[in-house]
Amino acid sequence: MAKIQVKTKINGEETEFLCQPYDTVLDVLRKDLNMTGTKEVCSTGDCGACSITMDGRLVCSCLVLAAETEDKNIETIEGMAKNGKFNVLQKTFLEHAALQCGICTPGMLVAAKSLLEKNTNPTETEIRYWLAGNLCRCTGYDKIVKAVQAAAEEIRENA
Amino acid sequence: MSEVKFISPETLEQAVDAYYKSSKEGKTKILAGGTDLLVQIRSGISQPDTIIDIKNIKELKEISNDNGSYTIGAAVAGAVLDEEEDFGNNWPGVLEALRLIGSEQIQGRASLGGNLCNASPAGDSVPALIASGATVKVHGPEGERNMPIESFHAGPGKTNLKNGEIVVNFQFPKKQKCSGDAYLRMIPRTEMDIAVVGCAVNVTIENDKCVDARVALGAVAPTALLVEDASKALIGSNFEKEAVEKAALACEAACNPIDDKRGTISYRKKVSKVLFKRALEKAIERAKKG
Numbered sequence: 001m002a003k004i005q006v007k008t009k010i011n012g013e014e015t016e017f018l019c020q021p022y023d024t025v026l027d028v029l030r031k032d033l034n035m036t037g038t039k040e041v042c043s044t045g046d047c048g049a050c051s052i053t054m055d056g057r058l059v060c061s062c063l064v065l066a067a068e069t070e071d072k073n074i075e076t077i078e079g080m081a082k083n084g085k086f087n088v089l090q091k092t093f094l095e096h097a098a099l100q101c102g103i104c105t106p107g108m109l110v111a112a113k114s115l116l117e118k119n120t121n122p123t124e125t126e127i128r129y130w131l132a133g134n135l136c137r138c139t140g141y142d143k144i145v146k147a148v149q150a151a152a153e154e155i156r157e158n159a
Numbered sequence: 160m161s162e163v164k165f166i167s168p169e170t171l172e173q174a175v176d177a178y179y180k181s182s183k184e185g186k187t188k189i190l191a192g193g194t195d196l197l198v199q200i201r202s203g204i205s206q207p208d209t210i211i212d213i214k215n216i217k218e219l220k221e222i223s224n225d226n227g228s229y230t231i232g233a234a235v236a237g238a239v240l241d242e243e244e245d246f247g248n249n250w251p252g253v254l255e256a257l258r259l260i261g262s263e264q265i266q267g268r269a270s271l272g273g274n275l276c277n278a279s280p281a282g283d284s285v286p287a288l289i290a291s292g293a294t295v296k297v298h299g300p301e302g303e304r305n306m307p308i309e310s311f312h313a314g315p316g317k318t319n320l321k322n323g324e325i326v327v328n329f330q331f332p333k334k335q336k337c338s339g340d341a342y343l344r345m346i347p348r349t350e351m352d353i354a355v356v357g358c359a360v361n362v363t364i365e366n367d368k369c370v371d372a373r374v375a376l377g378a379v380a381p382t383a384l385l386v387e388d389a390s391k392a393l394i395g396s397n398f399e400k401e402a403v404e405k406a407a408l409a410c411e412a413a414c415n416p417i418d419d420k421r422g423t424i425s426y427r428k429k430v431s432k433v434l435f436k437r438a439l440e441k442a443i444e445r446a447k448k449g
């Protein structure tokens with residue numbers, strides 16, 4: 001079957017790939033591009049493990065067709081640490097033990113980063129609502145919320 | 160499997176033409192945010208052989224404000240409309256209904272057009288759109304036409320769109336002075352769930368009297384409903400207890416709900432009255448602010 005050729009930017013790098021019409025961005029990231037940091041859990045938009053940003057918008061990569069990403073700007077968890085240095089959220093997640101099995105973590109980090117880019121001083125309620133689409137079976141969320149608050153504080157201090 | 164086509168036309172004419180032709184030959188689906196469609200493809204409920212992405216068509220992504228009358232493109236995502244501050248000041252009820260759809264991730268994609276065309280009886284934005292008095296513009300092989308939202312649906316999952324017709328945008332009336340709208344839904348959880356009952360109210364007040372009212376219910380019948388008897392009970396009243404009670408009873412009487420694990424028939428009917436009163440209170444509060 002004829003494949004669709006797509007040219008897009010992933011974490012700042014021009015990327016080209018071939019996909020089938022039903023392939024999602026998540027399929028292509030994990031299977032074709034070997035970028036397995038973005039996790040697949042539900043495939044139906046419910047869990048947030050597959051969170052990425054596309055042109056700056058937080059989305060579930062399981063609900064975006066790969067063919068739709070022509071000329072887009074995609075950011076995944078792989079682009080979060082810069083020059084071998086953790087993003088502040090990655091650091092505070094470790095400091096606050098905000099992960100256990102780690103399956104939800106890439107999605108949590110990508111979603112939390114997108115919140116802090118919009119609002120560096122979110123209330124606890126705002127954090128909980130923003131992350132309502134990111135499910136975690138292990139931590140009970142409290143440590144995740146604390147880690148996001150700590151990261152926000154660091155961002156404000158360094159601003 | 161025959162070859163599946165993915166196309167992303169840049170004009171409405173191209174999209175309508177492709178939609179009309181391909182739906183004669185096979186199963187074609189319009190793709191807006193994909194938050195319904197991709198789930199349906201994944202689960203096998205929908206297996207289109209042509210997918211038409213409408214997000215590269217300018218009109219469908221446009222937000223405009225002509226002297227207080229808003230036009231919102233059918234494919235504008237919730238998170239995008241949320242950033243249009245003045246829209247939220249004019250139609251807080253419509254915005255809160257759209258923003259209730261899913262998580263932030265879903266909001267990055269979910270559109271009013273998709274919520275309407277998916278035609279779930281529980282679609283959250285639909286009652287709010289009905290109460291606002293907005294109309295929808297559709298474009299098809301025979302040209303353009305406008306429909307009131309309340310006559311858009313034919314049943315659960317069914318619309319009155321004709322072959323090849325695409326929803327272009329939503330046109331909101333100019334907001335009246337001292338009017339306000341509100342939407343509330345009842346769900347078993349606090350986030351990320353499907354409405355058991357949804358109620359939208361839009362009222363206009365003049366000298367403490369209700370001069371206009373539109374009440375709409377979702378999730379209690381095969382399609383979202385405009386409850387005209389509730390409007391009648393409110394118009395001309397001072398929102399006195401008797402008038403509000405009469406309107407609430409009209410809401411209850413309009414319900415024709417299903418019985419399922421989320422709520423029994425009698426529960427949904429009862430909740431429709433309670434939710435109506437709460438949404439009314441909120442709409443009145445907003446109307447009094449201007």
Ligand SMILES: Cc1cc2nc3c(=O)[nH]c(=O)nc-3n(C[C@H](O)[C@H](O)[C@H](O)COP(=O)(O)OP(=O)(O)OC[C@H]3O[C@@H](n4cnc5c(N)ncnc54)[C@H](O)[C@@H]3O)c2cc1C
Nearest residue numbers: 045189191192193194195196261270273274276282283326
């Ligand atoms: C996790 C999750 C939570 C959700 N929560 C809610 C909720 O709380 N409340 C709620 O109401 N919904 C909810 N939904 C459903 C869905 O997000 C909404 O219905 C959304 O508004 C659909 O918009 P979309 O742009 O993604 O539509 P799409 O999936 O792109 O399209 C939906 C349908 O409409 C058709 N269509 C779309 N646009 C047009 C157009 N312009 N002209 C003609 N046909 C068109 C498509 O062909 C398709 O059949 C949820 C979905 C998910 C995955």
Ligand code: FES
Nearest residue numbers: 042043045048062
């Ligand atoms: S895998 Fe995409 S939301 Fe769960």
Ligand code: FES
Nearest residue numbers: 100104136137138
């Ligand atoms: S750490 Fe295991 S799901 Fe969140």
